[in-house]
Amino acid sequence: MPAPIWAGHFNLNGNGEMTGTHWINEVGYFMSPICLTNTHSVGMAHHATVGWMIEQYKSVCQEDHAWAMPVIAETYDGMCNDICGRHITEKDVLKAINSANNGPVAEGNVGGGGGMQTYEFKGGTGTASRMISFEDKQYTVAALVQSNFDIRHESNILGVPVGKHMRENALVSELSGHGQGSIIVIIATDAPMLPVQLKRVAKRGRSVLAAQAPPVGITPAILCWLFPSSMLWIFH
Amino acid sequence: MDFINDHHCEKIYAGAVQSVEEAVINAMIAAESVPTIKPPDHILEAIDHVQLINLMKQYGRF
Numbered sequence: 001m002p003a004p005i006w007a008g009h010f011n012l013n014g015n016g017e018m019t020g021t022h023w024i025n026e027v028g029y030f031m032s033p034i035c036l037t038n039t040h041s042v043g044m045a046h047h048a049t050v051g052w053m054i055e056q057y058k059s060v061c062q063e064d065h066a067w068a069m070p071v072i073a074e075t076y077d078g079m080c081n082d083i084c085g086r087h088i089t090e091k092d093v094l095k096a097i098n099s100a101n102n103g104p105v106a107e108g109n110v111g112g113g114g115g116m117q118t119y120e121f122k123g124g125t126g127t128a129s130r131m132i133s134f135e136d137k138q139y140t141v142a143a144l145v146q147s148n149f150d151i152r153h154e155s156n157i158l159g160v161p162v163g164k165h166m167r168e169n170a171l172v173s174e175l176s177g178h179g180q181g182s183i184i185v186i187i188a189t190d191a192p193m194l195p196v197q198l199k200r201v202a203k204r205g206r207s208v209l210a211a212q213a214p215p216v217g218i219t220p221a222i223l224c225w226l227f228p229s230s231m232l233w234i235f236h
Numbered sequence: 237m238d239f240i241n242d243h244h245c246e247k248i249y250a251g252a253v254q255s256v257e258e259a260v261i262n263a264m265i266a267a268e269s270v271p272t273i274k275p276p277d278h279i280l281e282a283i284d285h286v287q288l289i290n291l292m293k294q295y296g297r298f
Contacts, residue, residue: 080270080280108266118264122282126263130251134244141251147263157261160295162288169281171272183260187252192238197245204249205256 001057001066004029008199012206016182017042020071028195032070033097036112036125036146036184038081039074041088046072048093073184075148077115079172105144116148117181119155119163120170123147132191139191143205151179 007030009021019042024030032053035045053061053068060066077083096111105127107113113124129142152170155163173179185205193201240248264283272278292298 078274079272082273107262109268109270113263113267115270116263117280118260118267120280121264122267122269122280123260124263124267126259126261126266128255128258128262130255132247132251134240134247139248141248141255143252143255143259145256145259145263147260157288158292158297160292160297162291165291166284166287169279171278171280175272175275175278185256185259187256189248189251191240191244191248193248194239197239197242197248200245201248201252204252 001031001060004031006193006195006198008195008197008202010199010202010205013182016074016184018071018073018184019046020069023069024071028198030071032068033100034071034073034186035093035096036073036075036186037088038083038112038115039076039078040083040086042072042074044086044088044090045093046070048090049097051090052094052097073146075112075116075146075182075184076180077112077148079115079117079175081115083115112146113148116146117172118147119150120152120172120179121155123149139189141187141189141191141201144186144188146184149179149181149183154179 006028007024008028009018009024011018011021017039020030020032033049035049037045049070049072050068053070057066057068061068105125107126108124109122110125113126116123118124124147125144126147127142127144129140131138131140133139151163151173152167153163155161155166172181187201187205189201265285267282269279269282272280289298
């Protein structure tokens with residue numbers, strides 16, 4: 001197995017799935033790929049990722065008793081994707097993991113973000129980072145989201161009430177009568193931090209709702225995850 | 237093992253919160269309109285960049 005990476009986990013609303021987090025909460029570290037997908041493909045993603053880990057860490061998994069408990073998280077894209085068809089295959093997952101790379105991260109309708117909505121606009125995968133410094137050292141904090149939450153009129157960007165002005169084509173509430181969805185937030189930093197410190201940062205991932213849409217309803221699930229590393233695995 | 241002094245956590249918090257907020261906006265800006273499947277025959281529209289920029293200008297944020 002690779003060297004464990006310190007991690008912290010927080011969820012604001014339990015209407016969502018992020019596997020592997022019982023172990024994170026127990027020991028404060030993890031050692032697997034992270035896969036983001038749709039709600040009904042969590043099982044396949046988990047199955048495939050366990051297979052990848054068994055092959056990747058053959059000596060400790062097959063000749064010894066190391067076990068694989070990967071982190072797989074989901075949001076629901078049933079309005080724009082045939083989620084009940086469960087089209088994601090083991091091959092798709094392995095291809096995604098094996099093609100993970102350094103460099104710029106694709107955003108928008110990519111990976112698990114393909115069918116997601118945000119404030120009833122098309123949403124999906126997004127990323128951003130900040131450089132910070134203290135004690136003469138510079139660090140990076142970065143976030144990756146699979147954004148699939150909330151209703152148009154609550155949309156607020158940089159303090160501008162976008163949703164109150166751009167009211168056309170608010171499809172989710174037009175079709176269902178209410179907003180819905182959730183968001184997965186993954187935060188990574190190269191600053192050396194303890195698991196308890198990481199968990200505190202993970203809690204701040206919920207601030208996206210405080211900043212952009214004050215109420216936290218029943219459906220929006222926020223699953224935040226933080227680990228000190230620059231490696232992310234994403235797939236659709 | 238190395239770990240930062242707790243006093244510096246606030247800078248990490250601020251960086252994390254700003255990154256998450258921007259990441260959500262980036263997801264919307266990068267996304268493209270897609271057709272719906274259930275119910276079918278609708279389009280989930282991507283946010284209109286020109287309209288958004290004009291709105292930001294109106295509020296002095298661009």
